Amino acid sequence: MANHTIAQNVYVPFLEKKGIWSWILTTDHKRIGIMYLISISFFFLVAGVFALMLRYELLTPASDFVQPHTYNVLFTLHGSIMVFFFIVPGLAASFGNFLIPLMIGAPDVAFPKLNLGSYWIYLLGTLIVLIALAKPADTGWTFYTPYSATTDTDVVLITLGVFVLGFSSILTGLNFIVTIHKMRAPGMTWHRLPLFIWASYATSILQLLATPVVGITLLLLITERTLGVGFFDPAKGGDPVLFQNFFWFYSHPAVYIMIIPAMGVISEIIPVFARKPIFGYKAIAYSSLGIAFISFLVWAHHMFTSGISDIAATIFSFLTFLVAIPTAIKVFNWTATLYKGSIHLHSAMLYALAFVFLFTIGGLTGLFLGALAADIHLHDTYFVVAHMHYVMIGGTVMGFFGALHFWYPKWFGRMFNETVAKIAWLFIFIGFNVTFFPQFFLGVQGMPRRYATYPAEFESLMSLSTYGSWILGAGIIIMTVNLIAGLINGEKAPQNPYGSLSLEWQVPSPPPLENFEEIPHVTDWSYGYGKKK
Amino acid sequence: MTWIPEVASNLASKVDGVLLLITLLSLVFFILITVVLVYFAIKYRRKREDEETPYITGSEPLEIIWTVIPSILLIVIFVYGYVVFKDMRTPPKDSVEVTVQGKQWLWTFDYYNGKKTINELYVQYNRPVRLVMEAPDVLHSFFVPAFRVKQDLVPGRYTQLWFTPTKIGTFDIFCAEYCGTGHSAMLGKVIVLSPEAYEIWEKGVKADEGAGVASLPPVELGAKIYKEKGCNACHSLDGSTLVGPSFKGIFGHAVELQDGSKVDVDENYIKQSILEPQAQVVKGFAPVMPSFKGILSDEDVTALVAYIKTLK
Numbered sequence A: 001m002a003n004h005t006i007a008q009n010v011y012v013p014f015l016e017k018k019g020i021w022s023w024i025l026t027t028d029h030k031r032i033g034i035m036y037l038i039s040i041s042f043f044f045l046v047a048g049v050f051a052l053m054l055r056y057e058l059l060t061p062a063s064d065f066v067q068p069h070t071y072n073v074l075f076t077l078h079g080s081i082m083v084f085f086f087i088v089p090g091l092a093a094s095f096g097n098f099l100i101p102l103m104i105g106a107p108d109v110a111f112p113k114l115n116l117g118s119y120w121i122y123l124l125g126t127l128i129v130l131i132a133l134a135k136p137a138d139t140g141w142t143f144y145t146p147y148s149a150t151t152d153t154d155v156v157l158i159t160l161g162v163f164v165l166g167f168s169s170i171l172t173g174l175n176f177i178v179t180i181h182k183m184r185a186p187g188m189t190w191h192r193l194p195l196f197i198w199a200s201y202a203t204s205i206l207q208l209l210a211t212p213v214v215g216i217t218l219l220l221l222i223t224e225r226t227l228g229v230g231f232f233d234p235a236k237g238g239d240p241v242l243f244q245n246f247f248w249f250y251s252h253p254a255v256y257i258m259i260i261p262a263m264g265v266i267s268e269i270i271p272v273f274a275r276k277p278i279f280g281y282k283a284i285a286y287s288s289l290g291i292a293f294i295s296f297l298v299w300a301h302h303m304f305t306s307g308i309s310d311i312a313a314t315i316f317s318f319l320t321f322l323v324a325i326p327t328a329i330k331v332f333n334w335t336a337t338l339y340k341g342s343i344h345l346h347s348a349m350l351y352a353l354a355f356v357f358l359f360t361i362g363g364l365t366g367l368f369l370g371a372l373a374a375d376i377h378l379h380d381t382y383f384v385v386a387h388m389h390y391v392m393i394g395g396t397v398m399g400f401f402g403a404l405h406f407w408y409p410k411w412f413g414r415m416f417n418e419t420v421a422k423i424a425w426l427f428i429f430i431g432f433n434v435t436f437f438p439q440f441f442l443g444v445q446g447m448p449r450r451y452a453t454y455p456a457e458f459e460s461l462m463s464l465s466t467y468g469s470w471i472l473g474a475g476i477i478i479m480t481v482n483l484i485a486g487l488i489n490g491e492k493a494p495q496n497p498y499g500s501l502s503l504e505w506q507v508p509s510p511p512p513l514e515n516f517e518e519i520p521h522v523t524d525w526s527y528g529y530g531k532k533k
Numbered sequence B: 001m002t003w004i005p006e007v008a009s010n011l012a013s014k015v016d017g018v019l020l021l022i023t024l025l026s027l028v029f030f031i032l033i034t035v036v037l038v039y040f041a042i043k044y045r046r047k048r049e050d051e052e053t054p055y056i057t058g059s060e061p062l063e064i065i066w067t068v069i070p071s072i073l074l075i076v077i078f079v080y081g082y083v084v085f086k087d088m089r090t091p092p093k094d095s096v097e098v099t100v101q102g103k104q105w106l107w108t109f110d111y112y113n114g115k116k117t118i119n120e121l122y123v124q125y126n127r128p129v130r131l132v133m134e135a136p137d138v139l140h141s142f143f144v145p146a147f148r149v150k151q152d153l154v155p156g157r158y159t160q161l162w163f164t165p166t167k168i169g170t171f172d173i174f175c176a177e178y179c180g181t182g183h184s185a186m187l188g189k190v191i192v193l194s195p196e197a198y199e200i201w202e203k204g205v206k207a208d209e210g211a212g213v214a215s216l217p218p219v220e221l222g223a224k225i226y227k228e229k230g231c232n233a234c235h236s237l238d239g240s241t242l243v244g245p246s247f248k249g250i251f252g253h254a255v256e257l258q259d260g261s262k263v264d265v266d267e268n269y270i271k272q273s274i275l276e277p278q279a280q281v282v283k284g285f286a287p288v289m290p291s292f293k294g295i296l297s298d299e300d301v302t303a304l305v306a307y308i309k310t311l312k
Helices: A029-057 A068-087 A090-104 A112-132 A155-182 A195-227 A240-274 A281-297 A310-337 A347-370 A372-378 A382-412 A418-444 A456-489 B010-043 B060-088 B195-203 B218-228 B267-275 B298-309
Strands: B096-103 B106-111 B116-118 B120-124 B129-134 B140-144 B149-153 B159-163 B169-175 B187-193 B254-256 B262-264
Touching (some): A029 A068, A029 A112, A068 A155, A068 A240, A068 A382, A090 A112, A090 A155, A090 A195, A090 A240, A090 A382, A112 A155, A155 A195, A195 A240, A195 A281, A240 A281, A240 A347, A240 A382, A281 A310, A310 B010, A310 B060, A347 A372, A347 B010, A372 B010, A372 B060, A382 A418, A382 A456, A418 A456, B010 B060, B096 B120, B096 B140, B106 B120, B116 B120, B129 B149, B149 B159, B187 B195, B218 B298, B267 B298
Parallel strands (some): B096 B129
Antiparallel strands (some): B096 B106, B169 B187, B254 B262
16 A cells, blocks of 8 residues: 555664663654553553452452452552553553554654653653552542542542543643644545544544543542532532532543544454455444544433432433444444455454454443433442443453554564463453353342442352452463563564554564654555455 | 342332343344354354455445444333333322431431331332432442332432332342442341231331330340341451451450540440440541431340340
8 A cells, every 4th residue: 555665774673772761751652652551551460450359359248358448449449540540541542652653654643742741641640649559549430429528548649640640641632633633644534544543533532522521520529628618518518419420521431532442453453354344444433433422422321320310311311322323333344344254363353353242242231221220220230340341341451452462563573472372362251251241140130339248149150250350360461471471582573464454564563763764655545455346 | 049139119020121121132132243253253264375355345235224223222222211210210199208318337217107217128018118318428329129229319418219019028228339338238128018017017116126126135135236227237246347346355345545545345335335436436447437326225225235245
């Protein structure tokens, strides 16, 4: 698609420069992407350890591993770190940084220094939260008032940290929007853009528009705690449900900040390993924007039992079903892309297929929670926990792992052990389902979430879920070790090991500084696989 | 183990209808996607490197089909969910009203005839009940899986919930909205009585079980109160630390207070701690216990003291 070559004698890989300052002060989007990748992966593993501790406590009904208060702190930390440190910046900040300029044929993002600043703001936010660990909050990651306004744990610092993190998200979103508008190579029209770019674009809009609201909300909470202003305290004329409205006005779009980039990844991986053009390009591209738009209008489906009016609940239920449509369209199109393909089950493709399978379960179980009468029974039970993890792990994390395996050779210039990668995938796939599938049944049977102890009747399914978490944990350890081992002694990666047509594969692995020797001239989309009639 | 909790209210079977419809539709789509995914992945596995693939970029008729059909089904689900929801939100005019208070970490129930119970809600078989609920401290949520009902309790306003019990027996109440350290111990029971038993209960002299309870020996009565009034949510019997100090071996020993001073745990200290919990709080614990003044009689307190004495 791009007719240019790189002369080998001037090729300087972006990883060539060594030394700590070459990282701290870098404005190279690929290095900043790596810094995000390392940071979010670290926090993913930390919060994963918290998850294993939670599950271990839940092996038996009584409190025997940790006390209830400690349990509550652990699920608060697990949720907060996973959401705010890992999955919100997640794919968007790590792979978004690495891929957006490469895929659109640009030397870097529009504002490289701002990009570096965004990373350091992210790190500052995480540092503030680390300080808060001296007396960690026990509110859950949702910080619902009045509990968060009255608990004597340190809610102010952790919310301040999240407030700061928000700026990183806003600035990154802004940077990517400008980059995608202004930095596309000649010939890279909107309808030739890779779908990962469309997904990043939709995500960036959400980051830019929704994040300020959570920032303001957390600031109000901090004001309430420190100055005693009663925004949410009924004794002072406030309303606790107002907090929930504010919080979900951000946090529901945030769910799509988390999942849309993963959908973009899947749209890249499947065509390459099926050697087929993506099926329904425009449907997938526009459905990303459609999801982003509707996602602003569904927040109160988290609040059907909260005391909002019946009319409000009914309207939000209806709008919630609307968001299911573009999501379903994507799943159908990915599946149709496989038709008459030449399918290679590379580890990245296995993660992509796992995504489609698990995300389908996550999406369909969302229908139960969108339907008013059913949600009344299922709300705040393990059904929600299971649904949420099917979307977030089955969706986003599978997309993240798929992206790691897919672009690994390009990013680091080395190969990992493919057999070990497949074994890790199998552990993760089985472990995930054993952990979370039983939780659907627990929820239907009435097991409430956030319970440090639980009635004995739930024990068999609860301990099954805990055993699953061990398999899942083992799989993630195997995968991590395999990927790190590849960095150290993996074979050198060729330029384009899978025969992809996308621009990032047309430069050496790892890409040179500034990506392209000369800006490519794009003449076709990047999904032109197969024989044209 | 069953798939779904027992059906014990008029609303439960209606909600189950919605659950069943969505389950069936979901299964159809789930099986469809999975079968096609696996079938394609196997049938079109790459056998040679130079395989040719067709250049297919999409199909408008297919896009329309898989947009329109799910949309129609989604609207069906929405409407069904709404219709049942409307039922759940519309209590009959002749419902018996009970005022519910959820506080960290117990439930209190006030009845029209002045009766008051803790953690046990007494209702009559086949007679609609409307709960008017409030929370003085933080959010809670009243959840009875067997009835398929759930409603948050919100400080600063009343919320309501109704059901008609259709089965005689005892059913779990869970607090479903996270409310702090004792959240998972904020449990209660709905006790559905036959009309005859309900009538006896209604006219009973004592707040709870009537004459039978008062004749129990103090230690047994104390043990019963310990479980039924929710002491067990925060005070263990085995020495483990929950929200408050464990009762194990506490009697007769000195405890350190917030200000560093010490006090002997004797009959008076226990009585004071039950009626005015914040007066002398043991060091290391938050001053969160609600007062049981007016909830427990002198006789109840004496029984509790007698019971705690036995916990060596």
